[in-house]
Amino acid sequence: MLTDAEKDLLRDHYRAIADNLPGFRPRAAQRRMLAEIANAFGRALPVNAEGEAVERNGESIAVVEGPTGVGKSLAYLLAGGVMAKCRAKKLVVTSATIALQEQLVNRDLPFLIEKSGLELTFALAKGRGRYLCPYRLYQLTSDHAQGELLAPDPTLALWERKPEQAEIDALRQLSDAFYYRRWNGDRDTWSENIEDDLWRRVTNDRHGCLKAGCPNRAECPFYLARETLETVDVVVANHDLLLADVTMGGGVILPAPEHSFYCIDEAHHLAKKAVNQFAAEHSVAQAMGWLDKVAALATRVDALIDKPELSSNAIDAAGACMESLTEWLWLLQGEPSLEAASDNMEPSWLVEDGVLPEYMKIPAANMALSARSLYKNLSGMADALGALRKDKQQDALLLDKTNADAGFFVGKCEQLVALWDLFEKEPDEAAPPIAKWVTRRLDGKGDYVFSASPVSAAASLAATLWRRAAGALLTSATLRSLGNFDLLLSQTGLKWLPDTTCVALDSPFNFSEQGELYLPPLAATPKDPSAHTREIIDWLPRLIDSSEAVGTLVLFTSRKQMQEVAEGLDATLRERVLVQGELPKSVLLERHYTALKDGRASVLFGLDSFSEGLDLPGEACVHVIIAKLPFAMPDDPVGRTLARWIEKRGGNPFVELTVPEASIKLVQAVGRLIRTESDYGRVTILDNRIVRQSYGKKLLASLPAFRRI
Incomplete structure (x- = not known):
């Protein structure tokens, strides 16, 4: 249970944000999320005399779906930070993408500390493979005492082949920079790209590491970084590192689960990442x-x-x-x-x-x-x-x-x-x-x-993480499938922890006022790919006004269809189209905004990665066109094995797996439209199965309450 002191701290720091941030408007959904997290962590059970966690049934775990605009990161950083400090735990925040990790470290945490007055220290955790092994580097570069190469003959260095001169030069640069402390040994902070083959020679894994016996242990970037993690209040990592740590027993790289409150953002990725982690x-x-x-x-x-x-x-x-x-x-x-x-x-x-x-x-x-x-x-x-x-x-x-x-x-x-x-x-x-x-x-x-x-990581997650963690929050803008949390709970193993709390927060947006949904009367079904592609080519000029300086996002599930549609457009519209893959994503977005600034329409063609995490507020995106419902048929070995198992048990993998997963992806794709309270626009779905098939009603019911036209 929350103590009165903990409640007071949460209120005081939240009020400080409101006082220190002009124009700050408290959001009911954000306050509720903050309360749900604090209450869950307040139910954390103590460890026993041996320092081991007592049996947990999910009482300190909360699953919170927080739509765009709720302010999820502020809620879980504030609630998690206060509760971690009060309960002498570490706050471990993980995400699926590098972009969110950088946002947390470079923006969200500094903002929280400055505006709320909550004193928190934090660090970004990385796997061992992102760090230099000084011992290996010094072996390759001979005499490190003077920070330079004294072995001009490459055969004297520890190579299994004769190195190229460019590799020797690169090693010299790395060695000098590290020795004179112009570089901290973190691969991501080196100013230039380090080729993978060269980096493999100067990094190490846990098996090759000499650990306490290493003569360079005192200057090892990995161990220095890990020591830092032991001193900070908040550790920011990715899902892969979290999963790797619990697979090795927990507490190897990150703080031990029994002493950690986890805030797992972008949690809809966790189950599949866990399956990959346990594969071989x-x-x-x-x-x-x-x-x-x-x-x-x-x-x-x-x-x-x-x-x-x-x-x-x-x-x-x-x-x-x-x-x-x-x-x-x-x-x-x-x-x-x-x-x-x-x-x-x-x-x-x-x-x-x-x-x-x-x-x-x-x-x-x-x-x-x-x-x-x-x-x-x-x-x-x-x-x-x-x-x-x-x-x-x-x-x-x-x-x-x-x-x-x-x-x-x-x-x-x-x-x-x-x-x-x-x-x-x-x-x-x-x-x-x-x-x-x-x-x-x-x-x-x-x-x-x-x-x-394994086709499911549910049992492994339940055993290695949920039943050991002091507390956990799983959050994302999209966690429910077809209106419920069943798929997530099943895939993550939380279905076996009956005291887990599940909450779907209300969106701060007025969807019926801000957006509309259009389902054109298409004749062709995606089951006839050629006819469907031709019909998309016919419809796009009618749906997109190439003379209006606004942005349109067209999402495809197939690269082949995306390219065929782009090639089939008339010249007027085609010159407004930017196709994913033809240029780097950053360049595409830069050209998109430049076109809008210059008073020209711009149309982005994208695949699955553009359906999630792409933020185009305002007139950068006033129309989202979905070419095809995002069904992912189980054609990979893991998916096929799982589908067959479901069938043998009398189930229907399409109904139990394919449609629920498509629901999540569809909601994510639709979510590209309304990003702020002032956004407006239209979603168009060019797949007639959504009105002709029985599952279409369930998919439509899970979408925001746009007005239908």
């Missing part, structure tokens, strides 16, 4: 390549540590893995869907229902067992090297190099284990299946890629 894949050719080198590594390690059984077992396990993979190549030769075809250079075989044929189950189990054995022994070798590093300073360079190499193999083996653990696993009949598929690559020397992914 590996290439047979690449695996064979590094497995073949395990023996050489083991021999080097064996000469340094007094644990010969680790090296011997690692060599045996690597050999067993190679034998198993060779057997799999033989097994896959009989799979018809992987046969070479001139029109498909990457044929794929999807394991039906995620259940391997009987003759493949033992090979899968053997491969998983061998991979786990290899991982255990490689990890043991790395741990032994790390322990030895603390005692034998005279062998430091040799030990560090060997330890870093061992870490590389541990990381590769972890991917192998992740894939084969999923590939051999068969969930209970009532549980969602695991999608499993093999892709054959016919280019070059040829290769096979094994892939596996």
Whole structure:
């Protein structure tokens, strides 16, 4: 429960914003959101004597749909900041996009602190791969004591190939800038683009890191950044980093869930990002390549540590893995869907229902067992090297190099284990299946890629995040599907936490006054793509006045149709059209605004990414035209496996999955029109299924209350 002191703080800081911001108008929806978050976090349960969270059922979790204009970020930063400070928690704010993270750090948090008087410190959290590893850089650039390269002969540096002069020059620049502290080691703050191949040489992962034994630990940008996270009140991150952290057990990069209040913005992306996080894949050719080198590594390690059984077992396990993979190549030769075809250079075989044929189950189990054995022994070798590093300073360079190499193999083996653990696993009949598929690559020397992914991350999210978090807010402008939260709760696992609070806030906009909805009488259905495209080409000149200096946004679900429509327009309208993909997004938008400023009409053609997050207030967008309902048919391996599972249980994947997800996307697309209380305009939908099919009424009912014309 909220204490009186907490209530007073919330009121005082909110009132301070009103007093310090001329023209500020308190919004009922914003105040309600602030109250819902504070009340949820106020119900946070304490940890037990061992510091572990007691069983949670969602009492401190709130799901809040906050339409555009509510002021969501101010509400959750204020409520979350006050409650985190009062309850001695960290406030962890995550989003799906870099744009929102930058907005939070560069605008929203400084604004809140200045106007409300709430004292908060904050920092942006990034994954290890965004930071320089000084130890690796100094190895490549030789003598770091003077911040310069003293090894002009590239063969003296630690390359597996002769580096190009441009790479040597780039490393010199990085080394000098970091040594003299003109650069902090964050890739995103370097003034120029760093090529991915070069950056991979100077960054590190958790397996290759020497951790406390690293001679450059004190200046490591990653550890310095992580130490900063421990001192601030608010940590801003992305969904991927949050998911990676909880997958590793929580508290590895970000604050531990038990000590965190989470504000998860753009939460409609969370479920799919979680599915991707728990997926795994590996290439047979690449695996064979590094497995073949395990023996050489083991021999080097064996000469340094007094644990010969680790090296011997690692060599045996690597050999067993190679034998198993060779057997799999033989097994896959009989799979018809992987046969070479001139029109498909990457044929794929999807394991039906995620259940391997009987003759493949033992090979899968053997491969998983061998991979786990290899991982255990490689990890043991790395741990032994790390322990030895603390005692034998005279062998430091040799030990560090060997330890870093061992870490590389541990990381590769972890991917192998992740894939084969999923590939051999068969969930209970009532549980969602695991999608499993093999892709054959016919280019070059040829290769096979094994892939596996859960079709739902609900159980993992419930176990690793929701039942551990001190409290959580999930918010976005669009969380409901077909008028309810069922899809979100199901996909995120919150359906198993019955005390979760769900709230849909009212929009501050008067949609019936500000906008209108037009459904033209089209004859062609999108099921006849050619006829539908021709009809769109016919309708657009009637819908768009190319002589009026206002903006129009036309949204497509198919790049092919977007390009065909653009090519089919008459010259007068075509010269007003800016097509996504022909220029960078920033350039398109700049030209759009320039045209309007010069008194000319401008029309943006865009795909799915323009349906969300694109902010075109005022006359920059007075007409949103939707070419086709945003149905995403499950044609990927994960979607197909999930759809088949739903069918086998007597369900209808189109009704249960496709239509609800299309509803969310449609609302997001329509939401591009009204962005402020003074905006006006029209939404036109050029898909007659919305009036002819039974699901159309549900889709229309979920849209804002525009007046129909």
